[in-house]
Amino acid sequence: MSDPTFNAPGITDMERDELRRHGILLTGLEELYNWGRSHSVWPLNFGLACCAIEMIAASMAKFDIARFGSEVFRPSPRQADLLIVSGTVTKKMAPQVVRLWNQMPEPKYCIAMGACAISGGPFKQGYNVLKGIDRFIPVDIYIPGCPPRPEALLHGLVQLQEKIRNQAISGPAAPRHLQAEADCNCPIPECGAHDIEPTRNDALWPKPPELLRPTKT
Amino acid sequence: METLPQLRDRIAALFPGADVVLVTNPSPSAQHALRLDAPHARAIATFLRDDPALQLDQCTNVTGIDWPEKEVVDVTRTTVPDPAGGAPRAVEEKTKRIEPGRLEVVYHLYSIALGHGPVVLRLVTGNRTDAVTLPSLTPVWRSAEFQEREVYDLFGIVFEGHPDLRRILMWDGFKDHPMRRDYREPDDYEWEPTPHGDVLAKAKQHYPAPTPTPSAPSTP
Ligand code: SF4
Numbered sequence: 001m002s003d004p005t006f007n008a009p010g011i012t013d014m015e016r017d018e019l020r021r022h023g024i025l026l027t028g029l030e031e032l033y034n035w036g037r038s039h040s041v042w043p044l045n046f047g048l049a050c051c052a053i054e055m056i057a058a059s060m061a062k063f064d065i066a067r068f069g070s071e072v073f074r075p076s077p078r079q080a081d082l083l084i085v086s087g088t089v090t091k092k093m094a095p096q097v098v099r100l101w102n103q104m105p106e107p108k109y110c111i112a113m114g115a116c117a118i119s120g121g122p123f124k125q126g127y128n129v130l131k132g133i134d135r136f137i138p139v140d141i142y143i144p145g146c147p148p149r150p151e152a153l154l155h156g157l158v159q160l161q162e163k164i165r166n167q168a169i170s171g172p173a174a175p176r177h178l179q180a181e182a183d184c185n186c187p188i189p190e191c192g193a194h195d196i197e198p199t200r201n202d203a204l205w206p207k208p209p210e211l212l213r214p215t216k217t
Numbered sequence: 218m219e220t221l222p223q224l225r226d227r228i229a230a231l232f233p234g235a236d237v238v239l240v241t242n243p244s245p246s247a248q249h250a251l252r253l254d255a256p257h258a259r260a261i262a263t264f265l266r267d268d269p270a271l272q273l274d275q276c277t278n279v280t281g282i283d284w285p286e287k288e289v290v291d292v293t294r295t296t297v298p299d300p301a302g303g304a305p306r307a308v309e310e311k312t313k314r315i316e317p318g319r320l321e322v323v324y325h326l327y328s329i330a331l332g333h334g335p336v337v338l339r340l341v342t343g344n345r346t347d348a349v350t351l352p353s354l355t356p357v358w359r360s361a362e363f364q365e366r367e368v369y370d371l372f373g374i375v376f377e378g379h380p381d382l383r384r385i386l387m388w389d390g391f392k393d394h395p396m397r398r399d400y401r402e403p404d405d406y407e408w409e410p411t412p413h414g415d416v417l418a419k420a421k422q423h424y425p426a427p428t429p430t431p432s433a434p435s436t437p
Contacts, residue, residue, distance in 0.1 A: 128395070
């Protein structure tokens with residue numbers, strides 16, 4: 001749909017949809033490729049805290065994540081496409097989570113599920129919880145909530161499918177796995193004497209803006 | 218079950234030389250405790266577990282308390298008779314003393330066999346820095362094992378005789394004891410749109426010092 005080379009011969013999305021209604025299927029390689037990928041996003045079988053319970057609920061019959069092609073929870077990162085960070089990432093656990101991410105082959109996606117995975121959530125001001133997994137790995141979809149309902153996770157998954165469907169397969173906008181020189185690994189932090197080191201991946205998490213408060217006169 | 222003062226007297230009779238103090242708890246829960254001295258603690262604990270009248274066979278909870286050094290003011294009130302023959306005056310005398318810092322472990326014991334409890338035990342360390350060793354009660358109650366590890370991890374109390382004293386929540390290379398009151402968490406500041414309270418105080422350290430704005434030149 002977003003492929004400019006496909007749309008160039010003067011056919012609009014609307015016209016193509018019209019043709020589809022009449023049983024004529026016109027497609028491009030990019031659309032076909034992304035369509036296939038977006039409906040077989042296999043998550044890693046991995047949960048961290050209370051949010052994982054909702055993820056498990058989403059995978060069961062009542063919410064049935066299988067409707068979206070993501071029911072195949074893989075026990076090995078080597079076979080998974082999607083890392084659902086479902087829960088609190090403690091500083092002790094953070095290196096393992098990043099390692100799992102590095103072990104997943106491209107193309108891979110990450111969903112930060114729940115307040116904890118996004119920002120540390122209720123534990124943000126504590127000493128032992130990572131203030132958001134996006135400090136270390138690139139997150140595609142953020143699902144707010146504490147915990148998000150299974151419907152919210154499914155909505156996040158649909159958003160991710162939308163994102164995958166709109167990815168280019170060539171050119172500078174192509175995702176990491178189609179760029180030969182892109183580095184898909186994230187540096188793994190280490191547990192130091194007082195904190196994890198480093199506390200962020202500078203390539204992903206830029207230094208926060210310095211604030212200047214107006215002094216009252 | 219006998220009352221706590223009776224129990225204290227029985228222990229004192231059985232273990233001559235042991236320093237067993239009844240610590241009263243003035244709060245509504247009124248869970249008074251027995252404070253044991255470190256050298257006799259394990260023997261007394263074994264007695265509490267095995268005595269037929271007590272059978273405190275279950276240790277449900279082990280926790281730590283940090284008491285930092287603090288200054289307390291004792292007020293003594295005395296009435297002084299007025300030499301002129303008037304009404305006696307009340308005089309308040311204030312004395313300051315330093316209460317030394319210490320760490321404390323609390324054990325809650327119940328008896329499954331006889332259905333009574335809790336009996337609360339307390340052990341106190343010498344100070345908060347180098348005399349932080351206490352006898353482990355894990356050999357008496359196996360359920361204390363993980364909880365003593367947790368107290369070691371978060372408060373830094375070393376349990377002598379513990380079968381496997383390692384950190385349990387924080388990683389092995391971690392150096393601090395986060396539940397101590399003087400612990401300061403690492404300053405991993407992150408930008409907040411609307412900081413307030415403690416968060417604002419933390420964030421303020423990261424604001425650049427206000428640069429003096431040059432005052433507009435006054436027109437003659
Ligand atoms: S966001 Fe809430 S429900 Fe999810 S892991 Fe954190 S505390 Fe648990």
